[in-house]
Amino acid sequence: MWGRIALLWCAVCVLAMPGRTEDYRISPGDTLEVAVWGYDDLSRTVIVRPDGSISLPVVGELRAQGLSPADLAQQVSRSLARWVKSPRVSVIVKSFAQHQVYILGAVARPGVYPVQPGLTVAEAIALAGGLTSFADRNNLTVLRKQGAQDIKFPVRFTDNPSREDSAVRFVLQPGDNLIVSEATFTITGAVERPGVYPIGNLRNLEEALATAGGTLTFGDPSRAEVQVGEVVEVLDLLDAGVRQRPLQAGMTIRVPERENTLFIIGEVARAGAYGWAKGRCETLMDALTTAGGPTREARLERIVVNRGNQFLQVNATTPQGARFPLQPTDVVIVPSRPRPNYEWTAILGTLLATYSVFRR
Secondary structure (H helix, E strand, O other): OHHHHHHHHHHHHHHOOOOOOOOOOOOOOOEEEEEEOOOHHHOEEEEOOOOOEEEEOOOEEEEOOOOOHHHHHHHHHHHHOOOOOOOOEEEEEEEOOOOEEEEEEOEOOOEEEEOOOOOEHHHHHHHOOOEOOOEEEEEEEEEEEEOOEEEEEEEEOOOOOOOOOEOOOOEOOOOOEEEEEEOEEEEEEOEOOOEEEEOOOOOEHHHHHHHOOOEOOOEOHHHEEEEEOOEEEEEOOOOHHHHOOEOOOOOEEEEOEOOOEEEEEEOEOOOEEEEOEOOEOOEHHHHHHHOOOEOOOEOHHHEEEEEOOEEEEEOOOOHHHHOOEOOOOOEEEEOEOOOOOOHHHHHHHHHHHHHHHHOO
């Protein structure tokens, strides 16, 4: 009598544990207390076999692996109903097998860790020392073996802990692999090396662009599209302030090709990208005027027009040079007046700087 009362009290205590037994799934090696009220001869303490099954009197073989204790109790009740009127069955996990989970990726201490019933993804990451500074909090994956298949469950840290994919709610099972991905960004379009890159120590859009090798000659960074989640912004990456925007995990940067746009850089009042059209930036003088005119330091007789793989030198102080026809993909470079004995050094420096930004 007292044994049944104690067993009932244990069942009540275990079932009252929030987020534990209702989430736990029985595994091979677990020791189960199966109690059939009023029928001591049908009650048993059993160990789940490696094949995931158990044996009970009258009931025979039952598959227990993957079920919660409550689910298994219902199965036993249905099986006994043919011989016992309104059977009442409880299942208690008396002891758990030594189970493990594997935590990999961007955590402080990747490795193998013991798992207890109800262990959440957030708790497992805490066991592994927490996320690294490179981790993508919204790109966690749990790999779980189900039969012959590996099932992927996406998990993330979210402000809504009631979501099924919340790291503070998702419960791990023995044998799970928890993979914490590094934060990455994607850069596409008219850049030297488009692709997916880890953020690592990169801080801003400028460093992201440099990592991809810079903008190609026909690229238009003044109309770059930057997407985070569902939000897309069109940004001018020629603006030094815009280039300092911080990188975010999952960010996509697309540099479009130029459409009737040319660049004017160097010794002009307003360097930048300008739309090419008939009567507007059609000639070298048009372009210089649109850019606010040359500065006092401009060397107009040594202007360089970068056209594809060519560097064309134009003397804008002559009528022919002033009328030099421009094309939509040109880059106009207005050099500074060099110091004495440094003329070619200054010109070469300007060309190299331009090539590093607008190279093919």
